[in-house]
Every structure is written in C-alpha cells, then in structure tokens.
Amino acid sequence: AQTVTQSQPEMSVQEAETVTLSCTYDTSESDYYLFWYKQPPSRQMILVIRQEAYKQQNATENRFSVNFQKAAKSFSLKISDSQLGDAAMYFCAYSPDSGGGADGLTFGKGTHLIIQP
Amino acid sequence: SQTIHQWPATLVQPVGSPLSLECTVEGTSNPNLYWYRQAAGRGLQLLFYSIGIDQISSEVPQNLSASRPQDRQFILSSKKLLLSDSGFYLCAWKAGFSNSPLHFGNGTRLTVT
Numbered sequence: 001a002q003t004v005t006q007s008q009p010e011m012s013v014q015e016a017e018t019v020t021l022s023c024t025y026d027t028s029e030s031d032y033y034l035f036w037y038k039q040p041p042s043r044q045m046i047l048v049i050r051q052e053a054y055k056q057q058n059a060t061e062n063r064f065s066v067n068f069q070k071a072a073k074s075f076s077l078k079i080s081d082s083q084l085g086d087a088a089m090y091f092c093a094y095s096p097d098s099g100g101g102a103d104g105l106t107f108g109k110g111t112h113l114i115i116q117p
Numbered sequence: 118s119q120t121i122h123q124w125p126a127t128l129v130q131p132v133g134s135p136l137s138l139e140c141t142v143e144g145t146s147n148p149n150l151y152w153y154r155q156a157a158g159r160g161l162q163l164l165f166y167s168i169g170i171d172q173i174s175s176e177v178p179q180n181l182s183a184s185r186p187q188d189r190q191f192i193l194s195s196k197k198l199l200l201s202d203s204g205f206y207l208c209a210w211k212a213g214f215s216n217s218p219l220h221f222g223n224g225t226r227l228t229v230t
Contacts, residue, residue, distance in 0.1 A: 033215060044221065045209075045219075097216075103166055104163050
C-alpha cells in the first residue's frame, strides 16, 4: 500500500519570505500523480498544485512550485512571497495511475503553516 | 461548471442514534464519489468510494455504510452512532481519469455525545 509522509507537523515563516514544505511517499508504481491541497480554517479543501510522475519538469502555479525528485520519492512544495492568506494546513496526496485512480487519493497527515506578519 | 453540495454542515447526535449525511454533485455525469473522515492530527482517511450506482467499496471496517442511489448522489449512514464516529466528514468527487484531482464539499462536523 502506498504511504505519504509529511515530517513537519508545523512550519512558521515571515510574511513575504519563502517556505518549503516536505513530502515523501512510498510506492512501487512507476506512473502516478501527486497533489498538494490547502485547508484554511474554513476547512474547505483547495487544490494548490499537481504533478504527473512522468513529467520531469516541476509544476508551477503562480507563487507555488514543487520540487519533484522521483528517484528519492520526494515532492516538496515551495511557497514564495508568503502572504497571510497562505496560513492553512497543507496536505500532500498521491494517486496511482493504475485503475484510473478510482480508489481515490492517499493523504499525508498535513503540515500546519503559520505566517508571521 | 461542476459543484458539489454536502449537508448538513454541522451535526450533534447522541450515541446510538442513526446518521445520514448526503452529498450531491452537479454539472458532471458518472463521477467517482468518495467519503473521507478527518480526525484531529490524522489527515484524511478514506472511508468509501464509488465508481457507479450501487457500486460501493469500503476501505475500513466500521460502524458506517454508504449508498449511491443515483448517479450523482452519495449517502453516508449509520444505524447506531458511536462516540468514536465524531469527526469531520468530507465528500469528494473526481472524474474517471487517473490525473483528475479530487474536488471536495465543504464538510460536515459530526459530534457524537
């Protein structure tokens, strides 16, 4: 079974600075997909960014980018120019390619990101 | 565009009472549907998923059950709630493609007293 590990229960960063959230996963599959979700205090789950394992290029969405290291099974999220609205729980998630990913995503336990004004 | 509705937003129920949480999706057909539970500090745990009407897969043995009576309707039920059923329940849908992300409802906070 696949597992997703987020080793940082909590991170703190100054507003306008850059922060990196770590995620590692364990899988025997060669094709899969990785996601980062944000959960603000409202508890709404919001997709931040996704990465296809077959792509070597790291995904980028505005101030959010990933560092995907397939051999190391590492998928970190970098947030540049941190803003107060970035404060939230961040979850890393994995989806296999096999079976069309019908059995959903496997999530890490999350990292609580605090933004210091 | 697609939207997902989940209700109720909050629920307080006594131990031993029944439970029914409902989720509906609009703007898409034949979605994959999911129920997750989020306990404090434990991330999201997949409870059930469905790839079609009356096709339900259970990920963990528990006091809960799920049903999908219509293509875009997913229901989480229990005949008798336990204290351990308290938590935050999230319904989600995704298209039937591997790279499709999950789209979540706003969640239900369930407190069993």
